[in-house]
Amino acid sequence: MAEEVRRVARVVVLDPDDRILLIHGFEPDDPGQRWWFTPGGGVEGEESREQAALRELAEETGLTGLELGPLLWRRLCSFPFDGRRWHQEEWFYLVRTGQVAAEEMVPAALTDLEARSVAGLRWWTSAELSVARETVYPTRLAELLRTLLDEGPPSAPLDLDPEFG
Secondary structure, three states: OOOOOEEEEEEEEEOOOOOEEEEEEEEOOEEEEEEEEOOEEEOOOOOOHHHHHHHHHHHHHOOOOOOEEEEEEEEEEEEEEOOEEEEEEEEEEEEEOOOOOHHHOOOOOOOHHHHOOEEEEEEEOHHHHHOOOOOEEOOOHHHHHHHHHHHOOOOOOEEOOOEEO
16 A cells, blocks of 8 residues: 655745745654754645645744745655655745844744754754755755745746655
8 A cells, every 4th residue: 555645835934134044853762863844734634735844844943924826846755754655745935034033033833843843943044044954855955945045936836856864
């Protein structure tokens, strides 16, 4: 039987200085395995991906009252995490926010798994992201962000190469 593909909405949050907000995550049973990723998560019940994106953003960062921008990218990914394999179809939406310090953001409602696997939030400049030695997902995020900042949102969502970890 094929594994069900989880529908996921992710958010590319940019501040007025064009910095991107990323979450620092780790493997709950091996905190040495660490990475950075965009806010977001699974679609629940009958909600749309757009609704899920804004809900997840509020839950993971405390940011509310923001307007969801265009759908930027889509990707399929599969990876091991917390003792199981996750198969996801992720859609990435743009959100612009005002000036907010990472330390001012307080998650509104982390799941138990998120509470056991999230180390914090950080704003990254495009330059910082392009030289980061740490793992960042999606793996081409530095290049994608640079293109987004240089050219603006794509006229149609870009389908990214699948990532299988």
